[in-house]
Amino acid sequence: MLRSVINFRNKIFGLIALLVAFGLTACSSSDGTGTMRVSLTDAPADYAEVNIEIHQVLVKENDDDDDDLDETEDMDEEELEDAGWKVVFNDTITVNLLDYQNGATLDLGEVELETGRYNQVRLVLGDENNVVLNNGNTFQLDTPSGQTSGYKLLVQADIEEDQVYDLVIDFDASRSIVVTGNGSYKLKPVLKTANLTASGSISGTILPLEANPYVYAIAGTDTSGTQADENGDFRIIGLDNGTYKIEIKSTNDAYRDSTITDIEVEDGEDVELEEDITLEANS
Numbered sequence: 001m002l003r004s005v006i007n008f009r010n011k012i013f014g015l016i017a018l019l020v021a022f023g024l025t026a027c028s029s030s031d032g033t034g035t036m037r038v039s040l041t042d043a044p045a046d047y048a049e050v051n052i053e054i055h056q057v058l059v060k061e062n063d064d065d066d067d068d069l070d071e072t073e074d075m076d077e078e079e080l081e082d083a084g085w086k087v088v089f090n091d092t093i094t095v096n097l098l099d100y101q102n103g104a105t106l107d108l109g110e111v112e113l114e115t116g117r118y119n120q121v122r123l124v125l126g127d128e129n130n131v132v133l134n135n136g137n138t139f140q141l142d143t144p145s146g147q148t149s150g151y152k153l154l155v156q157a158d159i160e161e162d163q164v165y166d167l168v169i170d171f172d173a174s175r176s177i178v179v180t181g182n183g184s185y186k187l188k189p190v191l192k193t194a195n196l197t198a199s200g201s202i203s204g205t206i207l208p209l210e211a212n213p214y215v216y217a218i219a220g221t222d223t224s225g226t227q228a229d230e231n232g233d234f235r236i237i238g239l240d241n242g243t244y245k246i247e248i249k250s251t252n253d254a255y256r257d258s259t260i261t262d263i264e265v266e267d268g269e270d271v272e273l274e275e276d277i278t279l280e281a282n283s
Contacts, residue, residue: 194238204273
């Protein structure tokens with residue numbers, strides 16, 4: 001009888017020890033943190049400048065509450081966090097989007113996050129936005145929404161312990177500017193995101209330099225682009241795995257457009273085209 005009691009007691013103690021160990025393990029895994037870093041880049045646009053005022057970048061963890069935020073600029077960081085938001089950027093800066101092409105990015109900040117999935121990013125703009133045309137004329141960009149509640153970007157960002165998730169926001173300046181019938185200009189942002197840590201790129205050189213071409217990487221319905229720099233070099237970042245065709249659009253009528261097919265991007269690699277691309281002259 002005594003032996004049975006002792007065995008039972010030992011089993012109970014063993015079970016308690018196992019539960020305690022499991023609890024400690026569970027707590028340590030759920031309490032881990034990682035980092036989300038957010039930057040901005042741009043696709044090509046036929047303007048001299050596209051100046052955008054940025055106020056906030058916010059991140060939210062995955063949940064069932066999809067309520068819109070109103071007047072976020074009037075909320076302090078504690079109020080934002082109570083609403084489930086983490087603050088990456090909370091200031092006022094004006095940036096010329098065209099300064100961030102060809103693989104260049106603007107660092108907007110980073111935030112430490114608990115491990116888990118985050119499914120929403122908000123980009124909050126101000127109302128001091130303008131476009132400068134190639135002839136030097138400047139027009140205010142009417143921004144009908146986005147100054148207070150922000151533009152919602154749906155993401156699937158898995159934050160892992162001690163890892164950095166490098167999120168880039170691609171602000172397509174060309175498609176985001178709408179010319180109205182009365183000659184005014186509106187800003188309707190066309191945005192997409194990519195995880196730079198896992199995505200790839202395509203780069204190369206296009207000649208002659210006088211062609212000054214736009215370059216687009218196309219896979220299915222997904223298009224990313226840039227403009228070759230003064231050396232003819234280009235780099236398109238944030239590309240998912242897939243097979244791409246490269247469309248080259250000369251801005252100089254003296255040269256023909258060109259297309260290159262079957263460019264494979266795999267496992268987030270950076271693909272550098274081995275040979276320079278020379279555009280043919282129009283006859």
